[in-house]
Amino acid sequence: MNDNTILIKNALILSPNTNFENKQSILIKDNLIAEISPDIDESNVSKIIDATGKILLPGLINTHTHLSMTLFRGLADDLSLDSWLNDYIWPMEANLNGDYCYIGALLGAVELIKSGTTTFSDMYFYMEDVARAVDESGIRAVLSYGMIDFGDEDKRKNEINENLELFKSCEGMGNGRIKVFLGPHSPYTASEELLIQVRELADEYDMGIHIHVSETQKEIVDISSEKGLRPFEYLDKIGFLGPDVVAAHCVWLSDNEIEIIKKNNVKISHNPCSNMKLASGIAPVSKLIENDICVSIGTDGASSNNNLDLIEELKTASLLQKVSTLDPKVLTSDETLSMGTIKGAETLGLESEIGSIEVGKKADIILIDTNSANMIPDSSSLSSNIIYSANGLNVDTTICDGKILMENKKLTVLDEGEIYQKARQAIKELKEAI
Numbered sequence: 001m002n003d004n005t006i007l008i009k010n011a012l013i014l015s016p017n018t019n020f021e022n023k024q025s026i027l028i029k030d031n032l033i034a035e036i037s038p039d040i041d042e043s044n045v046s047k048i049i050d051a052t053g054k055i056l057l058p059g060l061i062n063t064h065t066h067l068s069m070t071l072f073r074g075l076a077d078d079l080s081l082d083s084w085l086n087d088y089i090w091p092m093e094a095n096l097n098g099d100y101c102y103i104g105a106l107l108g109a110v111e112l113i114k115s116g117t118t119t120f121s122d123m124y125f126y127m128e129d130v131a132r133a134v135d136e137s138g139i140r141a142v143l144s145y146g147m148i149d150f151g152d153e154d155k156r157k158n159e160i161n162e163n164l165e166l167f168k169s170c171e172g173m174g175n176g177r178i179k180v181f182l183g184p185h186s187p188y189t190a191s192e193e194l195l196i197q198v199r200e201l202a203d204e205y206d207m208g209i210h211i212h213v214s215e216t217q218k219e220i221v222d223i224s225s226e227k228g229l230r231p232f233e234y235l236d237k238i239g240f241l242g243p244d245v246v247a248a249h250c251v252w253l254s255d256n257e258i259e260i261i262k263k264n265n266v267k268i269s270h271n272p273c274s275n276m277k278l279a280s281g282i283a284p285v286s287k288l289i290e291n292d293i294c295v296s297i298g299t300d301g302a303s304s305n306n307n308l309d310l311i312e313e314l315k316t317a318s319l320l321q322k323v324s325t326l327d328p329k330v331l332t333s334d335e336t337l338s339m340g341t342i343k344g345a346e347t348l349g350l351e352s353e354i355g356s357i358e359v360g361k362k363a364d365i366i367l368i369d370t371n372s373a374n375m376i377p378d379s380s381s382l383s384s385n386i387i388y389s390a391n392g393l394n395v396d397t398t399i400c401d402g403k404i405l406m407e408n409k410k411l412t413v414l415d416e417g418e419i420y421q422k423a424r425q426a427i428k429e430l431k432e433a434i
């Protein structure tokens with residue numbers, strides 16, 4: 001008997017760029033996919049999962065969120081980004097502490113695991129506490145401390161220091177499941193000096209950069225009047241852009257900015273539900289993809305979405321492009337699936353490790369149950385079934401880094417009852433503090 005081996009048998013595999021014929025077995029050894037074949041000897045494995053009636057996919061990848069914001073779900077709805085942030089969210093965030101962010105992150109981790117996301121990229125405060133929640137939950141994460149200086153030099157030093165401390169204490173934690181990026185919040189909250197320093201640090205420490213860019217028309221007007229340039233023109237001029245930059249939102253882009261994004265190989269995290277809910281606009285995703293730009297998917301935080309269901313987000317992305325271009329052929333189910341898997345991995349610089357079902361890749365795997373009314377009849381296209389018919393509630397099993405985090409819809413590592421109770425208490429206290 002081999003310890004730490006899992007055999008998943010009778011699986012219909014849906015993975016970007018590979019067509020698997022018929023049912024396959026997958027052997028997981030420790031944290032890696034060791035073998036994929038129609039028939040694998042099951043006599044020496046420590047655990048067998050029969051995936052009959054289930055679709056097997058790579059774990060989904062959410063490239064832009066603020067996990068602890070689950071605590072603010074439903075507390076500030078039906079607002080523009082400007083009012084949402086200035087009048088509600090930032091005043092509430094002033095009362096946060098590490099314990100609140102930890103429990104908010106655990107609540108978010110429960111939601112991610114239950115809906116099939118195994119990797120997320122986060123930008124927030126008290127990130128050591130978020131890292132603790134990630135470590136305990138078994139999920140994979142790219143964490144960045146959200147830096148805002150509004151031009152204040154002392155604040156800038158403090159923010160940079162916080163992000164570097166996070167890097168030193170958390171990079172590689174949890175058997176390498178945690179990576180740390182730099183997180184300047186946006187071109188309208190981070191000064192030019194901060195952005196230039198971030199670029200220097202990214203080069204020095206080989207760290208990625210996570211930033212919000214071109215989310216609203218107000219941002220375009222404000223940056224244009226302050227800098228005389230549109231956001232991506234300004235970021236290009238100061239030398240900030242590069243293939244290690246993940247820009248969330250990117251709703252309002254001129255043709256010249258699309259050229260700049262392409263030239264610098266910037267990665268885009270598209271957040272359709274948040275953009276629709278805050279009435280920010282519709283990102284030109286199909287045009288970006290036509291230009292061979294890497295576009296992945298993010299939910300943004302649970303306060304502007306209001307959930308973290310990536311399958312729902314992918315469907316929304318596809319339908320929104322169809323209706324905005326009046327072309328039903330854009331963002332097919334296959335293309336959309338790749339945004340939630342291999343493009344997500346590419347966005348985070350993890351494409352050699354995750355994002356597809358391949359021997360040698362990390363065993364980040366989910367199973368979706370087809371024995372559910374919304375999944376019948378079995379479609380001839382598995383990607384159609386997943387993108388257009390399924391939702392997070394159809395996820396049956398979630399494995400990350402070779403460890404089972406949910407099986408038969410039951411969490412195996414986290415205690416969801418305890419987390420719900422602690423999260424409700426934290427929300428009560430935060431509401432009382434307003």
Ligand SMILES: CSC[C@H]1O[C@@H](n2cnc3c(O)ncnc32)[C@H](O)[C@@H]1O
Nearest residue numbers: 066089123124125146147185212301
């Ligand atoms: C400095 S930590 C991150 C910071 O970002 C805020 N935030 C959440 N969603 C958005 C969004 O869509 N655009 C801009 N800022 C956002 C979050 O509340 C934190 O303050």
Ligand SMILES: [Zn+2]
Nearest residue numbers: 212248300301
């Ligand atoms: Zn955001």
